[in-house]
Structures are given as C-alpha cells and as structure tokens.
Amino acid sequence: MNNNIDDAVEREIERCLDLESPRSFFLFAGAGSGKTLSLVNALNYINNKYRDLFLSQGKYVGVITYTNAACDEIIHRTHDNPIFHISTIHGFCWSIIQGFNEDIRAFIKDNLILKIQGLNAKITGVRDTNTSKCKKNVHSLEKAKKRLAELDSIYEFTYNPNSNSQFGKDSLSHTEVISLTTHFLQNKPIFQSIFVQKYPFLLIDESQDTHKELIEVLLELEDNYKSIFLLGLIGDDMQRIYSQGKSDLPSIIKNHWQTPQKKMNHRSQKRIIELANNIRGKRNGIEQLARDDKQGGHVHLFILNNTDNNTLENEVKICCKMAEITHDELWNKEGQVKKLYLEHRMAAIQQDFIELYDIFHNDNKYNTLILEGTITELSFFSKLITPLMEALLQNDNFVVMELIRNSSTILKGIESPLTLAETVTTETLTDTKKSVQKLADLFFSNININIIDILTILEEEKIFTIPPKLDEAFQLYKNSIEIQSKKIEEETVWIKFLTIPYQQLINYTKYINDETSYATHHGVKGLEFDRVMVVMNDKDKRGRGGLSASYEKLFGVVAESETDIRNKRNGKETDLQRTRRLFYVTCTRAKQSLALVAYTNSPEILKYNMLERKWFDEKEITIL
CATH class of the missing domain: 3.40.50 (Rossmann fold)
Known part of the structure; x- marks a missing residue:
C-alpha cells in the first residue's frame, strides 16, 4: 500500500487553479482524508503562482470554512496571507454585502411589507383575539411595523455576532446576512460582476453543510461566469449533518467540473x-x-x-x-x-442544561442556532457576564475593568484602563465598583440564581445595556400579572428563558465550547x-x-x-x-x-x- 496515493489529487486540483482557464471542482474528502491539508496546499499553490498579480489587481481567494476553529487553523497554516480571505460563511457573506446600505434597506423593507401583509391577513377576521396564537401574531405585527418605521433612520447597517454590545436597530441577524447575500448574487448583475472579479477563486470547505440556497446561487453563478470564476467545493455528503445543507450535492455537479476523490483515511486504524x-x-x-x-x-x-x-x-x-x-x-x-x-438533547440531559436546550430547540427560529452556539443574546452572558464573574472570583481587577471598559455604558469609549483616572471621576468609578459588586454578591451568595435575577441587577445598576430581545421579555415579565402568575397559555421563548437557572447557561457554554468530555x-x-x-x-x-x-x-x-x-x-x-x-x-x-x-x-x-x-x-x- 502506498500511503501517498492521493498525491495525484493535489496535482489535479492545481491544474484547475488556472486564471486563464479556470475549472471548478468538487473534491470528495471523506473522514480523515486530509482535506485541510489539500485546501492549504491549493492556497500555497495559488500564492506561489499569482500572489503578485492578486496584490496588484486587488483580487482575493475566498475561503469559506464551517467553524471559527477551522478558519483560525487555515489562517495560521497560510501565515495570514493578505491575498486569502478566510472566514466562516456568515463572516464572508457580511464582508461582501457590507456597505450596500441602500440595497440592504430596500430588501428588508420589501420583506417587512410582505410580512406585515401576511400577519394582517392572519389577524383580520379572527373571532377570538385572546388566543395565544393571535396574541403572538399581533406582537409580531407590532415588531415588524416598528422596524419598518425605523429603517429610513438607519445610516449604516451592522453585523457582528461576536460582539457583546451590538444589538441595536441597525444590526442584521444571521439569517438576514445569508438571505441578503443570496439575493444580491442572484438578482444583481453588477454585484455578480464585482464579486467574480474580486474573487476569481472561491473555495468552500464542508460544502455539504453550507446553506442550500447559497450553494444553489453559487452554482448558478459559476455556470454563468465559468470562464473567469472557479468554485471549489470540498466535502463529503455522508458527513452532512444539518438540514440546511444541500442534499446529494455531488449529483448536481455539471459535466465541465472536475471531481477528484481522496481514497486514504490517515486518521483511523x-x-x-x-x-x-x-x-x-x-x-x-x-x-x-x-x-x-x-x-x-x-x-x-x-x-x-x-x-x-x-x-x-x-x-x-x-x-x-x-x-x-x-x-x-x-x-x-x-x-x-x-x-x-x-x-445535543442527550448531552443536555447528562450535562444539566436540558431546560435551556428544549426552549430554543423547540422553536423554529432558534433550533439550528442553539446547535451551532450562535444565538447572539446568549453570547451577552457567555462572553461578558460569566467572564466578569470569573474575573471577580479570581480577584483579577485588570480583566474586570477591561470587560467593563469595553462594554459598560458607564465607561464606554475609554481607550485604556490606565487612563481611567484621567477620564472618569472618582465618584463614578466608585459607583461602578459598587454596582459590579452587587452582581458579584448575587453570584457568590446563591448558586441557584435565574437569568431574571441577573437582569434585575443589570437594569437597576445600569452597568450594561441589556440586549433588546432580552429587555423586551424582561419588561413583559415584570409588568404582566398574567405572566407572573403563569396564567397565559403560551410564553415567548425569551420569557421562558428568564426563569432558567444561570448554571444551565454556564453548562451549555462549556459544552458548546468543547470544554467537557461530552459532545455530539x-x-x-x-x-x-x-x-x-x-x-x-x-x-x-x-x-x-x-x-x-x-x-x-x-x-x-x-x-x-x-x-x-x-x-x-x-x-x-x-x-x-x-x-x-x-x-x-x-x-x-x-x-x-x-x-x-x-x-x-x-x-x-x-x-x-x-x-x-x-x-x-x-x-x-x-x-x-
């Protein structure tokens, strides 16, 4: 047996990577086949052949990976090369639509108008307006109308799922970023032309799990621009685990594509x-x-x-x-x-976050995001509140002040912890420390605290801005006697979330970040x-x-x-x-x-x- 029998695949891919005569390819790369190595080898080949040309003409190789970890690994192995744009699917999509504010506004406006029309149709003629379904539709209608009214006042749209504080009206959701990119690539010829000129090579890792709508549009784009645009898909349909992926992807590849296959599994016995x-x-x-x-x-x-x-x-x-x-x-x-x-549900039972898991997984909007660990509002706790509490527990005052400086409404905008004394009054600094200490006392005195206990202190002390969806649920919870007495038929996802023990969120975060011996x-x-x-x-x-x-x-x-x-x-x-x-x-x-x-x-x-x-x-x- 020759352990290097797949070397011929690398040469086959290299022959495809020709700017004068690009040829798209689907690389079958099964478990343990070394697909990351093939991807890195392809990038190194492009760098050696076209680096100067790409730099002089402002061209890039687009590389879409499935996880942040894979993204970081490829960036590291290609030495942070400036001609490679390596990102997750959401990050990449945002990078190519960012700045098209009027087009984004028009797309969202059209969708909101259709949504409002649909909700009005559902509400009109309903005999009993007190049902939970009707109330939910009315609530959704009010939110859609509010967003529509705010659209024209937005100067610039933003998107940053990893931010601790970016939850404003100008923020786009994960779903919107994918939908906008798909729409632009499918319906805007000028955008298509700009895209293929900027990214003559686009390589997609784990292509079997990439959003099917986007994959379909990219396949159509490749067919229309195949003389100047190469689409390289890497994956294995047998390893498709998300329903959002394109099923049986290899069967829809056109005849002009190359379809190399790696035979070796270098991982397993x-x-x-x-x-x-x-x-x-x-x-x-x-x-x-x-x-x-x-x-x-x-x-x-x-x-x-x-x-x-x-x-x-x-x-x-x-x-x-x-x-x-x-x-x-x-x-x-x-x-x-x-x-x-x-x-995940089986692991959630073992790791004690089953209530949190069921709340989000039983909702169509969040059932995939909870699996991916990408619910933005949860990151408010996992990337800000929990690290703050851990820093307080370890008496790490530098980290405490760094977190507060970066995200607190009180100290926001201060360039360095070292300049606090020059920028903030002693009274303000003292009050801030007292507010943070109240939050710490809550954590350290009661291990059974709920999400709502934390939000109560955050609102009272005004340390951080509570994300809108959480704040909306929090206000409903506080002000509704029906909700407080549990008399309503159906609570919203976020109101249910308020009553979850905070420890479950900590357990979920450790699990999704692979900090336990359990996984799925x-x-x-x-x-x-x-x-x-x-x-x-x-x-x-x-x-x-x-x-x-x-x-x-x-x-x-x-x-x-x-x-x-x-x-x-x-x-x-x-x-x-x-x-x-x-x-x-x-x-x-x-x-x-x-x-x-x-x-x-x-x-x-x-x-x-x-x-x-x-x-x-x-x-x-x-x-x-």
Whole structure:
C-alpha cells in the first residue's frame, strides 16, 4: 500500500487553479482524508503562482470554512496571507454585502411589507383575539411595523455576532446576512460582476453543510461566469449533518467540473475504517483505505436494555471493559475518552442544561442556532457576564475593568484602563465598583440564581445595556400579572428563558465550547480523538418536524415508518438515511479504539442483525 496515493489529487486540483482557464471542482474528502491539508496546499499553490498579480489587481481567494476553529487553523497554516480571505460563511457573506446600505434597506423593507401583509391577513377576521396564537401574531405585527418605521433612520447597517454590545436597530441577524447575500448574487448583475472579479477563486470547505440556497446561487453563478470564476467545493455528503445543507450535492455537479476523490483515511486504524466503510455502504462508490502503519485498532458494541437508567455507571463499566479489551489503561483515565451522543438533547440531559436546550430547540427560529452556539443574546452572558464573574472570583481587577471598559455604558469609549483616572471621576468609578459588586454578591451568595435575577441587577445598576430581545421579555415579565402568575397559555421563548437557572447557561457554554468530555456529531466535525465512546439511546432523543434520527431503525430493531416509506418514495430524506450519516460522523472521529453503546428493548435482535450484516464479529459484541 502506498500511503501517498492521493498525491495525484493535489496535482489535479492545481491544474484547475488556472486564471486563464479556470475549472471548478468538487473534491470528495471523506473522514480523515486530509482535506485541510489539500485546501492549504491549493492556497500555497495559488500564492506561489499569482500572489503578485492578486496584490496588484486587488483580487482575493475566498475561503469559506464551517467553524471559527477551522478558519483560525487555515489562517495560521497560510501565515495570514493578505491575498486569502478566510472566514466562516456568515463572516464572508457580511464582508461582501457590507456597505450596500441602500440595497440592504430596500430588501428588508420589501420583506417587512410582505410580512406585515401576511400577519394582517392572519389577524383580520379572527373571532377570538385572546388566543395565544393571535396574541403572538399581533406582537409580531407590532415588531415588524416598528422596524419598518425605523429603517429610513438607519445610516449604516451592522453585523457582528461576536460582539457583546451590538444589538441595536441597525444590526442584521444571521439569517438576514445569508438571505441578503443570496439575493444580491442572484438578482444583481453588477454585484455578480464585482464579486467574480474580486474573487476569481472561491473555495468552500464542508460544502455539504453550507446553506442550500447559497450553494444553489453559487452554482448558478459559476455556470454563468465559468470562464473567469472557479468554485471549489470540498466535502463529503455522508458527513452532512444539518438540514440546511444541500442534499446529494455531488449529483448536481455539471459535466465541465472536475471531481477528484481522496481514497486514504490517515486518521483511523484499519478496523475502524472497515466499520466506517460498512456504515457508508456503496454510497458514491467510496471505500477508504488505511495507512500501512495503521493496520490495527478496536471496535466493540455494547448492548443494554433501554430500561436501564444507570447511564453514568454503565459508561464507567464500559470504559473498564474497553481498557481490558484494548490493553489501554487510558480508557479509565478522566478526560482521555471522548463521549459522543446522538444529538445535543442527550448531552443536555447528562450535562444539566436540558431546560435551556428544549426552549430554543423547540422553536423554529432558534433550533439550528442553539446547535451551532450562535444565538447572539446568549453570547451577552457567555462572553461578558460569566467572564466578569470569573474575573471577580479570581480577584483579577485588570480583566474586570477591561470587560467593563469595553462594554459598560458607564465607561464606554475609554481607550485604556490606565487612563481611567484621567477620564472618569472618582465618584463614578466608585459607583461602578459598587454596582459590579452587587452582581458579584448575587453570584457568590446563591448558586441557584435565574437569568431574571441577573437582569434585575443589570437594569437597576445600569452597568450594561441589556440586549433588546432580552429587555423586551424582561419588561413583559415584570409588568404582566398574567405572566407572573403563569396564567397565559403560551410564553415567548425569551420569557421562558428568564426563569432558567444561570448554571444551565454556564453548562451549555462549556459544552458548546468543547470544554467537557461530552459532545455530539454537530460539535466534532473535523476533530479526532484516540478513544471514542458513542452513546445511542432513542429514548432520550426528540425529533422535530417529523424528522429525527433513530438508531433502532438503523440497527433493524424498529421498522421504517409509513412516513419513512413515503419520504423515500418522494425522494425526501428518511430517518434511516439521516441516522446512517450521523453514525458515520461519530464513528470516524476515533483514531485508535471505538466503543459503541446501544440502548434497546431488543438486545438479542440488535446483536443478530449486526452479525448478519457483518459489521461486527461475535467477539466484538457484548450484551450487558
């Protein structure tokens, strides 16, 4: 076996990267194939060939990555090269529409007018205006009218999801930034021309999970400008985990595209790759190969009855058994095993943020954002309030004042903590310290505080500006007797959030930032771990919109539903297809050894099915 058989793929990509005759490509890059290396190699090739030309003509290579971590990694590996514009999808989209204020205003105005018309139609003629649905529509109508009235007064639109204080009327949402970019690229020829001239090469990592509407527009753009514009898509449809992605992307690639495929998996041991190939089946005709120096590895399936609720005890027991099977004592060491779950909800139960998770995941507007960790209002706490409390706990006065200086309405605009004494009166500084101390006393005296307890002090002391959505919910909560007495039929998402224990928000933040030993397929794309435990329990998951994931269906314990059969007949995604992809993503994170923990009401049937499919040998299955 030649570990370097994929080198020919790198040369094939290089031949595409020709300004005189660009050729778009879709690079299949499965788990552990080294797609980041291929991306960096392509960028280095462009730099060596076109750097001077790009600098002199103001051209760039656009690179869209899925996560901030991937973005930082590529920037680091390409030495912060000025001809590369490397960003996440939202950051990149904002960079190309920023400054088109009148076009943005017109787009938002048109959408608001349509929204207002739709809401008016829903409200008109309603017999009972006291229903929660009607009240919600009236509230949405008032908000839409208010935003429409404010539009003309906005001088410049802004977007910064990582800001602690940017929540004003001029701010755009994540969804709006994507929608605006899609609209401009599809409907504005001048914008299209400017874009392809500025970015003759656009490379998209994890393309299978990029917003389908944007991908479709970019494919159309490429077809219209293929003589001067190259679109490079990198990914693997088997690793698509978000519903927003374009399904079966390889099948819609045009004939003039190149479609190189990487065959190697440099990450995992051979036994893990064999299982991954079985999970994938014959999809895309892909079968990955192991390196010469990775011909071993361990996989083991542990089957438990789903009436067994001793989850944590079982995990400890399984780690002990894996240490015996693999002769690797690190299975018994804290922090050395990555535990992956079917979905965030299962992890939320284990990590104690289930109430917070359910509030946002059960709402169509936030159900994807909560998975990505990109709800702006939550960052107000995770990036400001919690760090402030941690700094106070550690008596780090410099960090405390830095946070207050950057975000407080009292000290905002002061250039340096060292100039505080010259800029702010002693009285103001003393009052600020007292206000912050009140917040600290709340934290340190009561571990069971709720979000509303924090907002109460923030409003009283006016330390920071409360984000509008939170403030609106806070005012409703305070002023509505119905809400305070819990008599209303349906609370808004943010009013529900107010009553959540703050500790749940802290737990969620640690989890989403990968500061625990737990994760899901959403949070580990592109990551790898020596020892992985995948926990599967359909009892703890909760699907949305009729689509879920079911390991018992994947393992043949539960039959496909009528909905699955109907979806399959209509060319729509089924639970089984989605589960197979999620299972593939989690299993392929493992480098050395993999423990699979399946809870079911039919352990013997599950074992029989796995042996029949030849996914596991008899010695690799244990019923506990």
